[in-house]
Amino acid sequence: GENVEQHPSTLSVQEGDSAVIKCTYSDSASNYFPWYKQELGKRPQLIIDIRSNVGEKKDQRIAVTLNKTAKHFSLHITETQPEDSAVYFCAEVDSSYKLIFGSGTRLLVRP
Amino acid sequence: GAGVSQSPSNKVTEKGKDVELRCDPISGHTALYWYRQSLGQGLEFLIYFQGNSAPDKSGLPSDRFSAERTGGSVSTLTIQRTQQEDSAVYLCASSYRQGTSNTEAFFGQGTRLTVV
Numbered sequence: 001g002e003n004v005e006q007h008p009s010t011l012s013v014q015e016g017d018s019a020v021i022k023c024t025y026s027d028s029a030s031n032y033f034p035w036y037k038q039e040l041g042k043r044p045q046l047i048i049d050i051r052s053n054v055g056e057k058k059d060q061r062i063a064v065t066l067n068k069t070a071k072h073f074s075l076h077i078t079e080t081q082p083e084d085s086a087v088y089f090c091a092e093v094d095s096s097y098k099l100i101f102g103s104g105t106r107l108l109v110r111p
Numbered sequence: 112g113a114g115v116s117q118s119p120s121n122k123v124t125e126k127g128k129d130v131e132l133r134c135d136p137i138s139g140h141t142a143l144y145w146y147r148q149s150l151g152q153g154l155e156f157l158i159y160f161q162g163n164s165a166p167d168k169s170g171l172p173s174d175r176f177s178a179e180r181t182g183g184s185v186s187t188l189t190i191q192r193t194q195q196e197d198s199a200v201y202l203c204a205s206s207y208r209q210g211t212s213n214t215e216a217f218f219g220q221g222t223r224l225t226v227v
Contacts, residue, residue: 031212032213034215034216043218043220044154044202044218045218046215046216051212089153089154093212093213097161097208097213098156098159099144099159099204099206099216100156101156102153103153104152104153
């Protein structure tokens with residue numbers, strides 16, 4: 001069935017360093033890949049997304065890359081700040097338009 | 112309303128009782144999802160409604176769980192004979208489908224269910 005694998009499960013970086021989170025998917029027909037950030041006690045919110053017709057997308061300190069051939073996509077956060085600390089979820093919309101999430105990455109940015 | 116609304120925000124129920132959780136999606140959104148999130152865990156898919164199509168119930172953990180969506184808008188998730196392991200935050204999300212792709216999914220604030 002549909003599956004999104006996400007790594008690592010936890011990530012600790014020093015403020016100012018970069019953070020990278022990687023996901024793989026199995027449905028080759030998937031065409032939409034959003035990333036959500038969930039702060040403690042709050043609902044998940046979209047931070048960036050990418051569609052299958054592009055390979056990279058940037059928004060200030062955040063970027064996402066997509067490799068359709070290898071079926072993996074990654075989130076890159078540069079110049080990390082303490083407020084980036086949260087749980088990040090990758091997701092895919094599969095061929096049945098169902099939104100499936102990865103298991104999440106808990107990011108801690110140390111001041 | 113401007114966003115996805117869920118009610119109640121919190122629900123404490125006794126083991127064995129039935130509960131109903133409600134979700135009001137964003138007006139015009141054709142897709143509606145239910146997820147379950149246990150403490151410190153990920154987003155477990157439960158059920159997905161898309162327009163007038165038959166719902167995808169593949170994530171429902173047992174036959175005690177059911178959901179319906181009336182008139183393509185409001186959805187109710189029902190848990191019968193609740194068990195302690197049902198305790199979690201239940202999140203609803205909605206999105207709009209354009210052609211062959213969905214747009215951003217927006218989440219409600221969730222219903223925190225505690226079974227005692």
